[in-house]
Amino acid sequence: MDYKHAISVRYSCRSYLPQELPASAVERLKASIAEYNLLSGLHIQLIQNSDEAFGKLSKSYGMFSGVRHYLAMVGRSNGIHEKEKIGYYGEKLVLEATEYGLGTCWVAGTYNKEACVCQLEPREELYCVIAIGIPAPKTSFKDKLIKGMIRTKKKSLEELYEKHGPVPDWFLQGIETVQAAPSAMNKQPVKFSYKEAGPEALPTAHGWIISNKYGMEQIDLGIAKLHFEIGAADAEWEWED
Incomplete structure (x- = not known):
């Protein structure tokens, strides 16, 4: 799977x-979903042929068209790091879907949550959905407008990490990939830092x-962490606890 290529061509398809x-x-x-659910403890589900969540009476009316399929991002209510796992594994599925020629879009608020037909076990909740499907052949004016707005609002590389001296190329490559990551309202509310290797430890x-204003950060x-890992995949390093 060429995740770097997927990042370079992915866009929020509406x-x-x-x-x-x-x-x-x-x-x-479905194979990836089963694997990621097992690894993470999430309950991600692929919902097909159900347009109620994006129909005329939903909050998304006018924002999306033709949505019949979506990924229901379900996890434990108040689970430790549950939202972070939702973002990490959801974006992994987004990039895989992109490589399969599908369009995707993270959707946090502009859909009818009550109309989603996903299954919720006790103490589970639906955090958000990811629209997925075959993109319309011509990018709509709406897509172009939103894409243009996002392009002008991207943070600079320097705004995405703390400087405490020089950083290696692999770290900057990770930050460059973070810069391309989608985020709610395009706020990119994340920051990264680098720590040099110790005598018996890898750099971190x-x-x-x-x-944490909107609840989706x-x-x-x-x-962003998935994007960083993809960008810095050629180096030996680890996450700081």
């Missing part, structure tokens, strides 16, 4: 063709949120 998902993509996505990176952190 207009879809009302068609079935390709069977091969569904099979591979640390990531954290710089605000921990999800953004999980997304």
Whole structure:
């Protein structure tokens, strides 16, 4: 899986063709979902052929069109690091779907949560969804407008990490990949730092949120951490506890 390529071509798709998902993509996505649920303890679900959450009476009316499929990002209520895991594994599925030729978009508030048909076990909750499907052949004016707004608001590399002296190339490559990460309202509320290797320890990176105003920042952190790992994949390092 070429995650770096997926990052370079991924965009927040809001207009879809009302068609079935390709069977091969569904099979591979379901296999990944099963693996990531086992690793994380999440309960991510692929919902197909259900447009109620994005219908005319939903909060998304006018924001999305043709959405019939989505990933329901379900986890334990008040679970430790649950939102961060939602972001990390959800974005991994987003990038995989991108490589399968599908469009995706993280959706936190502009959908009808009560109309989602996902299954919730006791003490579970639906944190957000990810729209997924075959992109409409022509990018809509709406998509172009939002994409243009996002492009002008991206933070600089220097705003995404703390400087305490020089940092290695692999760390900067991680930060460059973080810069391309999606986030709620494009706030990019994350920051990273670097710590040199010790006598018997690898160099470390640390990531954290710089605000918690909207309740989605921990999800953004999980997304950003995955991007950092992808960008810095060629080096030996580890996350700071």
